[in-house]
Amino acid sequence: EISAWGSLVARRERNLRQLYPTGTSKVYGYVTNSKVKFVMVVDSSNTALRDNEIRSMFRKLHNSYTDVMCNPFYTPGDRIQSRAFDNMVTSMMIQVC
Amino acid sequence: MADAVLFEFLHTEMVAELWAHDPDPGPGGQNMNLSVLESMGFRVGQALGERLAREMLAFREELDVLKFLCKDLWLAAFQKQMDSLRTNHQGTYVLQDNSFPLLLPMAAGLQYLEEVPKFLAFTCGLLRGALCTLGIESMVTASVAALPGCKFQVVIENS
Numbered sequence: 001e002i003s004a005w006g007s008l009v010a011r012r013e014r015n016l017r018q019l020y021p022t023g024t025s026k027v028y029g030y031v032t033n034s035k036v037k038f039v040m041v042v043d044s045s046n047t048a049l050r051d052n053e054i055r056s057m058f059r060k061l062h063n064s065y066t067d068v069m070c071n072p073f074y075t076p077g078d079r080i081q082s083r084a085f086d087n088m089v090t091s092m093m094i095q096v097c
Numbered sequence: 098m099a100d101a102v103l104f105e106f107l108h109t110e111m112v113a114e115l116w117a118h119d120p121d122p123g124p125g126g127q128n129m130n131l132s133v134l135e136s137m138g139f140r141v142g143q144a145l146g147e148r149l150a151r152e153m154l155a156f157r158e159e160l161d162v163l164k165f166l167c168k169d170l171w172l173a174a175f176q177k178q179m180d181s182l183r184t185n186h187q188g189t190y191v192l193q194d195n196s197f198p199l200l201l202p203m204a205a206g207l208q209y210l211e212e213v214p215k216f217l218a219f220t221c222g223l224l225r226g227a228l229c230t231l232g233i234e235s236m237v238t239a240s241v242a243a244l245p246g247c248k249f250q251v252v253i254e255n256s
Contacts, residue, residue: 033150034150066147069147
């Protein structure tokens with residue numbers, strides 16, 4: 001797992017796919033220049049999700065995270081409590097499931 | 098279109114308002130407490146580092162991050178790029194701006210040299226904050242030989 005992250009950082013693209021031995025879920029990872037890691041776990045039975053959809057979901061997450069960072073009421077390092085962020089994540093999950 | 102002069106004016110007022118005389122000078126004479134200005138720059142640098150780095154390809158090594166500061170960050174904040182970047186390849190970098198916009202309003206030369214540190218504190222914090230968000234802990238100091246040129250020294254911690 002850790003070596004997978006290492007190779008992800010080394011490559012210039014930011015997408016990674018990895019199937020766990022149990023085969024029940026697919027795990028996608030995305031790392032930013034600021035070393036923030038997003039992890040998406042998708043049930044194996046969901047075959048409709050395409051690579052470019054995954055990429056656009058990660059992009060949305062990254063954009064919302066950037067907005068959180070720029071929020072004057074947010075101290076970097078804190079747990080994210082932004083409702084806007086939560087709503088974005090919820091609506092993404094509803095769209096997909 | 099963002100007018101650079103708006104930030105310059107705001108920065109001037111920030112310095113006037115937030116620079117604090119040390120209440121208890123001691124034998125060395127009066128010190129200037131610049132930590133408030135530096136911390137403000139730090140938080141801004143964190144947010145700016147996050148936002149600007151988003152569109153860039155992955156940074157492979159430390160030098161890529163420093164180049165990003167000299168080109169993209171400086172361009173966004175001061176509408177110009179850093180004039181030179183030097184390193185000893187052992188964790189120390191010197192970033193030189195021969196015509197630093199926040200010092201331009203003051204007369205060129207040596208007349209206001211003593212006042213200069215408080216006009217550099219915010220920018221030192223800005224660099225430190227951007228580095229921090231990109232995963233690099235550092236110490237940033239600035240020095241001026243003659244206005245409006247100035248050098249920022251970045252020392253990476255635990256390198």
